[in-house]
Amino acid sequence: EVQLVQSGAEVKKPGESLKISCKGSGYNFTIYWIGWVRQMPGKGLEWMGIIYPGDSDTRYSPSFQGQVTISADKSISTTYLQWSSLKASDTAMYYCARRGDYYDSSGYYRAFEIWGQGTMVTVSS
Amino acid sequence: DIQMTQSPSSLSASVGDRVTITCRASQSISSYLNWYQQRPGKAPKLLIYAASSLQSGVPSRFSGSGSGTDFTLTISSLQPEDFTTYYCQQSYRTPFTFGPGTKVDIK
Numbered sequence: 001e002v003q004l005v006q007s008g009a010e011v012k013k014p015g016e017s018l019k020i021s022c023k024g025s026g027y028n029f030t031i032y033w034i035g036w037v038r039q040m041p042g043k044g045l046e047w048m049g050i051i052y053p054g055d056s057d058t059r060y061s062p063s064f065q066g067q068v069t070i071s072a073d074k075s076i077s078t079t080y081l082q083w084s085s086l087k088a089s090d091t092a093m094y095y096c097a098r099r100g101d102y103y104d105s106s107g108y109y110r111a112f113e114i115w116g117q118g119t120m121v122t123v124s125s
Numbered sequence: 126d127i128q129m130t131q132s133p134s135s136l137s138a139s140v141g142d143r144v145t146i147t148c149r150a151s152q153s154i155s156s157y158l159n160w161y162q163q164r165p166g167k168a169p170k171l172l173i174y175a176a177s178s179l180q181s182g183v184p185s186r187f188s189g190s191g192s193g194t195d196f197t198l199t200i201s202s203l204q205p206e207d208f209t210t211y212y213c214q215q216s217y218r219t220p221f222t223f224g225p226g227t228k229v230d231i232k
Contacts, residue, residue: 061220115168
């Protein structure tokens, strides 16, 4: 079974660092892009960035560039999302998702087809 | 960034109703449009990609249409499990922005 399993909920204080993980299984981890999506409490979905585990090529949304770091360790089929100094505004559910690539005569389409269960991050003093 | 809007932001309907949700992009995105369903406390689920292609395993009562800047998601006959929130997403250019969501609740 193809799945993404994320690390557990975290409670941190402002200024602390954090690294959460997303482990893939049931497929060749190195050849699918993995993205990260933020969902603040009661709010919508925000695309944060994406990484190709095969060579760690990474793209960030301008809104999150410099605020987080996305990385991968293909030897253990795991991607990471990390913060060096958390803020209260980082309180949110964070999802990882595998990007599926679909080709037809009219184009090359991409969508998040497999999702992790989410990691809740709470930042509070 | 490409901005995505959805309308309505919420709607009330009954089991068996036909429901249409609209998504609009701030610029032309061809058919690079996805739809997701998210139930409370759960991760989103891909319903439709490339504006109109049904993801494997998704019931055929869901359909998508549109191209350019205007898109629709239609649920032909609402089932009890469909009362939840739906998001569109453009996959034309990074960042692949999402719409703000449409909540479908029971009338």
